Amino acid sequence: MNSDDQTEARLLRENADLKIRLEEAEDTLAAIRRGDVDALIVGDDIYTLDSAHTAATRLRKDVLAQMQDAVIAFDHLGHIIFMNPAAERRYGQSASETLGRTRNELFEEQWPSADAEQVSQAALQRDGVHRAQSVHRCRNGERIDVETTVTRLDVAEGQAFGELLVVRDISARIRAERTLQIAVKELARRERQFATIVENSPDIYSRVDPQHRHVYVSPAVEPYAGRSVEHLLGKTLAEWGAGPAVHEQWERALRTAFDGGQKSRMRTRFTDARGLRHVFDARLIPELAENGSVESVLSIATDITEQEMIDTALRDSQARLRFALDFASIGEWDLDLTNDVAVHSLRHDRCFGYAEPIAKWSYEHFLAHIHPDDRGRVAQSFDSSVAAGSEWRVECRVVWPDQTLHWVQAGGSLYVSPDGTRHMMGIIADVTDRRAAEEALREADRRKDDFLATLAHELRNPLAPIRNALQILRLTSDPAKQLKWRDIIERQLQQMVHLVDDLLDVSRISKGKVELRRELVDIADVLRAAVETSRPLIDENKHRLDMRLPEPATMFVNADSTRLCQIVANLLNNSAKYTPEGGSISLTAERNGNNVIICVRDSGVGIRQDLLPRVFDMFTQVERSIERAQGGLGIGLALVKTLVLMHGGSVSAHSDGPGLGSTFIVQLPLSNISTHISASEHEQGPDRRATELMVLVVDDNMDSAHTLAELLQLWGYRTCTAYDGPGAVAAADSNRPAVAVLDIGLPGINGLDVARRIREQPWGRDMVLVALSGWGQGSDRIKTAQAGFDHHFVKPVDIRRLAKVLEESRSDP
Numbered sequence: 001m002n003s004d005d006q007t008e009a010r011l012l013r014e015n016a017d018l019k020i021r022l023e024e025a026e027d028t029l030a031a032i033r034r035g036d037v038d039a040l041i042v043g044d045d046i047y048t049l050d051s052a053h054t055a056a057t058r059l060r061k062d063v064l065a066q067m068q069d070a071v072i073a074f075d076h077l078g079h080i081i082f083m084n085p086a087a088e089r090r091y092g093q094s095a096s097e098t099l100g101r102t103r104n105e106l107f108e109e110q111w112p113s114a115d116a117e118q119v120s121q122a123a124l125q126r127d128g129v130h131r132a133q134s135v136h137r138c139r140n141g142e143r144i145d146v147e148t149t150v151t152r153l154d155v156a157e158g159q160a161f162g163e164l165l166v167v168r169d170i171s172a173r174i175r176a177e178r179t180l181q182i183a184v185k186e187l188a189r190r191e192r193q194f195a196t197i198v199e200n201s202p203d204i205y206s207r208v209d210p211q212h213r214h215v216y217v218s219p220a221v222e223p224y225a226g227r228s229v230e231h232l233l234g235k236t237l238a239e240w241g242a243g244p245a246v247h248e249q250w251e252r253a254l255r256t257a258f259d260g261g262q263k264s265r266m267r268t269r270f271t272d273a274r275g276l277r278h279v280f281d282a283r284l285i286p287e288l289a290e291n292g293s294v295e296s297v298l299s300i301a302t303d304i305t306e307q308e309m310i311d312t313a314l315r316d317s318q319a320r321l322r323f324a325l326d327f328a329s330i331g332e333w334d335l336d337l338t339n340d341v342a343v344h345s346l347r348h349d350r351c352f353g354y355a356e357p358i359a360k361w362s363y364e365h366f367l368a369h370i371h372p373d374d375r376g377r378v379a380q381s382f383d384s385s386v387a388a389g390s391e392w393r394v395e396c397r398v399v400w401p402d403q404t405l406h407w408v409q410a411g412g413s414l415y416v417s418p419d420g421t422r423h424m425m426g427i428i429a430d431v432t433d434r435r436a437a438e439e440a441l442r443e444a445d446r447r448k449d450d451f452l453a454t455l456a457h458e459l460r461n462p463l464a465p466i467r468n469a470l471q472i473l474r475l476t477s478d479p480a481k482q483l484k485w486r487d488i489i490e491r492q493l494q495q496m497v498h499l500v501d502d503l504l505d506v507s508r509i510s511k512g513k514v515e516l517r518r519e520l521v522d523i524a525d526v527l528r529a530a531v532e533t534s535r536p537l538i539d540e541n542k543h544r545l546d547m548r549l550p551e552p553a554t555m556f557v558n559a560d561s562t563r564l565c566q567i568v569a570n571l572l573n574n575s576a577k578y579t580p581e582g583g584s585i586s587l588t589a590e591r592n593g594n595n596v597i598i599c600v601r602d603s604g605v606g607i608r609q610d611l612l613p614r615v616f617d618m619f620t621q622v623e624r625s626i627e628r629a630q631g632g633l634g635i636g637l638a639l640v641k642t643l644v645l646m647h648g649g650s651v652s653a654h655s656d657g658p659g660l661g662s663t664f665i666v667q668l669p670l671s672n673i674s675t676h677i678s679a680s681e682h683e684q685g686p687d688r689r690a691t692e693l694m695v696l697v698v699d700d701n702m703d704s705a706h707t708l709a710e711l712l713q714l715w716g717y718r719t720c721t722a723y724d725g726p727g728a729v730a731a732a733d734s735n736r737p738a739v740a741v742l743d744i745g746l747p748g749i750n751g752l753d754v755a756r757r758i759r760e761q762p763w764g765r766d767m768v769l770v771a772l773s774g775w776g777q778g779s780d781r782i783k784t785a786q787a788g789f790d791h792h793f794v795k796p797v798d799i800r801r802l803a804k805v806l807e808e809s810r811s812d813p
Contacts, residue, residue: 070167073153078102081162090169091138107136120150124163128152133170145174204280204301207287212236212254215296226273246270250282257284257297267304279308330429335363335412337386337422342366351408351430353400371397371405385424389414392424395431407435447617466492491536497796515778516560516646520671523555523589523596530568531587537576538585546586555589555596556671563643564668570636571600571664578662579604591670595649598666607655607662615653616641644668693810694718696737698728698754699772700746708741711799717806725749729757736763739809741802744773744784752787759788768809772797 070087074080079102083095091098091106098106111117111134123130131149138144147168153161198205198218207216213236217229225232225240232240238247246268256264264284271277282301289295325332331348335341342361349358352369363382370378374396385392393411400406412426469485469492476482527549538545557564568587575585583603590597607615616637637653644651649668655661695717699705702723709719720735722728725748732740732754740758744751751771758764771784771792781792791805 067166068168070165070169072106072165072167073162074103074165075162080106087167090144090167091136092140105139107138110135110137124150124152128154136167144169145171202303204299206299206301208254208297208299210258210295212251223274224272224278243270253282253284254297257286258294261286261288261294277305278303279305325427330427332425332427333361333412334423334425337424339421340364348428351406351428352398353402353404353406369398371399373397385412386414392426406430406432463492463496465489516563518558518560520556521559521561521564522553523557523598524550524552526559526561526564527568527587527589527598529561529565530572533565533569534572534576537573541576541579542582543576543579544582544584546584548586548588548590550589550591555591557596557647557668558671559647559668564647567640567643567666568598568600570640571666574636574664575600575602575604575662578602592667594670595667596670598668599663601661601663603661606658606660607653608658609655612653612655616651640664640666693739693806694720694735694737695806696720696722696728696731696735696740696742698722698731698741698746698751699743700724701743704743708797712806715803715806725751725754728754732758732764732767733761737767739768739770739806741770741772742789744771744775752783755784755787755789768805770802770805 067084067086070090071082071084072080072087073082079100080098081100083093083098088094093106103109111120111132116132116134120130120132129149129151131147133145133147136144136146147170149166149168151164151166153164201218202220203218204221204224205216205218206214206221209215213234214232215234217232219229221232222228237250242250249266249268253264253266256262263286265282266284267279267281269277269279280301281304282299285298285300286294287296287298324330325345325347329347329350331345331351333342333344333348340362342363342365344358344361346357349356349361352358358365367375367379378394378396381394382392384390391411391413393409395407395409397405398408407430408428409431410426410428412424414422414424417423466489469489472485473482527547531545531547535545572585572587579585579602585603586599586601588597588599588601641651644666647668649666651664651666654663654665695709695712697705697709697712697719698721699708700723705721705723709721712719720731720737722731725746727748728740728742728746728751729749731737742751742754746754749757751773755769755771758767758769768791769789771789772795773780773784773792774795784792793802
């Protein structure tokens with residue numbers, strides 16, 4: 001073995017020996033720490049460890065072992081001489097590894113600032129103890145926020161032996177403090193924002209304590225209260241000057257919040273300090289203390305006056321809209337085009353025949369109710385409107401559940417809802433009545449055209465024989481022939497007068513200007529007068545007339561005798577016209593309870609069943625053929641119905657069909673007078689002895705004036721004529737007539753002014769003035785009466801009535 005090998009062997013032995021001694025030293029140190037050693041021999045010296053010292057040492061050991069704070073001891077050179085288990089855990093190193101090492105080998109201490117370290121050292125030197133916060137950076141790189149209490153260790157002579165560090169990990173506390181600081185800052189920021197909102201909000205924020213005093217009020221209250229916030233704090237609402245009703249409402253809401261801990265709401269009206277009326281909506285929110293009790297109530301009051309006005313206007317508008325829609329029977333609908341679902345009103349559903357709301361409705365449901373003949377057109381128009389984004393309007397027929405047909409008019413407009421879906425909103429109305437009215441108007445227009453054509457025909461018919469008769473009268477001097485043709489002229493003229501009278505009656509009745517002149521009328525007399533009126537037409541057509549009339553003075557009605565005669569005559573004339581030559585007509589009247597039944601029956605052309613409901617309509621005629629022997633304007637039966645209704649009666653028509661004749665039945669209420677003495681008045685011509693009576697005839701139509709004057713002369717009266725207003729006044733003055741027949745439409749001075757001027761003269765006050773005019777309405781008669789006329793006749797004048805007036809004038813003293 002060489003010397004190197006020997007050296008290596010020696011070193012190995014020494015190393016092994018050192019390890020053994022180190023292990024023994026560690027075991028000894030561990031035994032000392034545990035208190036298992038009473039004495040320690042070092043070389044020739046013996047160190048005794050008494051039991052009390054051992055117990056105290058053991059107690060300190062136990063306390064240090066259980067401490068959660070790290071405890072580290074350093075000698076005066078800064079070497080570690082002790083670490084408790086908490087320090088071992090804290091820094092991740094055992095005591096055996098760190099004993100004798102420096103502080104920096106265990107951790108690096110980082111101070112918040114250089115001054116902080118200096119302050120800490122100075123305090124330790126001065127006071128022997130100091131506490132400070134710093135950061136320990138461990139060997140594994142971990143950073144620990146710590147709070148360190150440093151105590152100076154002194155020997156008996158007062159010299160510093162070292163330092164004892166008690167290190168507490170305050171990382172969690174630091175994090176919590178940092179979190180708290182952030183929260184505090186955020187809270188402060190939010191409070192500033194809230195304060196900015198509250199101080200500048202138009203709403204009134206207030207906080208109320210349990211005594212209902214205001215501990216906070218936002219500045220928004222000042223314009224309403226008329227005082228600053230400082231004058232309102234600490235006071236109740238009553239002390240603010242609130243009225244009893246508002247105060248009572250406020251107190252009730254506060255009690256709900258304080259006593260029940262529940263949110264409450266109130267809406268109130270009041271007048272502010274400026275005299276303006278306001279409506280406020282207030283929300284009251286309980287604020288809880290730590291024990292759960294309500295310590296205050298936060299009130300947020302919003303001025304909703306303007307919104308209330310808008311809501312009121314909106315409600316009024318909606319009410320008017322609902323009224324308009326209801327009144328017009330218009331329904332509303334809103335169709336979601338994406339989902340094919342519609343919102344609809346009951347008025348909408350009624351347009352399709354449903355009395356109750358329909359749960360589900362869609363475009364497909366709509367199309368299913370459309371009449372098949374209209375469905376394609378409706379679908380095409382709807383699709384075109386949706387594609388073009390234009391308004392949709394349609395009018396079509398719908399089939400109701402009871403299979404009846406009705407007309408509807410619908411329309412809609414497109415819009416996009418907030419969720420982006422396309423909708424069409426619109427209205428719908430049942431226009432069945434309007435369509436029927438339009439059809440009735442078209443039918444009436446058609447009948448009007450027919451009437452005008454017929455009128456022209458009927459007016460021309462009498463003119464032809466009149467013209468021919470006049471030519472014959474010029475060519476013949478045979479008295480018999482002249483009498484014959486004069487009769488023809490008179491008959492045709494009467495026909496024309498009858499046509500014009502019917503037209504005038506229709507006009508007056510349609511305007512409600514016909515007044516019945518009721519009197520007690522004997523039915524027998526009226527029927528005989530009607531037969532007399534219709535006899536020429538009946539005889540002309542060679543009809544047989546059978547009559548079964550009541551005995552005179554057995555049945556009376558309270559009626560206008562002229563109009564009643566017109567009713568029966570029109571029915572007889574109608575039967576005469578629509579019965580082929582040589583037919584039969586019957587007229588009967590009989591009592592039925594408290595009514596009289598007048599029946600006119602003929603063997604004429606009859607009436608189709610579809611025409612029966614319209615036979616009394618204006619301008620309706622049973623037959624329109626150029627071969628018909630007798631004409632007519634289609635207004636006679638309409639006049640009959642109107643006049644009968646005015647008398648409180650009824651009229652009806654019956655027929656078994658074409659060629660089977662017709663029956664017209666009039667029912668009128670009888671008068672309750674059982675007997676009646678009637679002095680029959682027979683028409684008499686004027687007294688031929690009246691030659692001393694002077695009559696003034698005034699007309700701007702000279703032919704009319706001359707013919708009437710000549711007729712009066714043939715009756716034995718003296719006459720004079722004038723053709724304008726001034727001439728009439730002069731003629732009246734010079735001739736002093738007993739009667740003046742004046743046309744109203746005179747040149748120079750009209751007939752009304754002529755009458756006034758005559759009445760102004762002493763000689764004209766007792767003169768009988770007769771107005772002669774083409775106007776015969778009630779207003780026209782009032783005007784003539786006010787001007788001083790005694791009578792009013794409509795052209796052409798009824799000669800017999802005129803003769804009666806003249807006769808009465810002659811007999812007056």
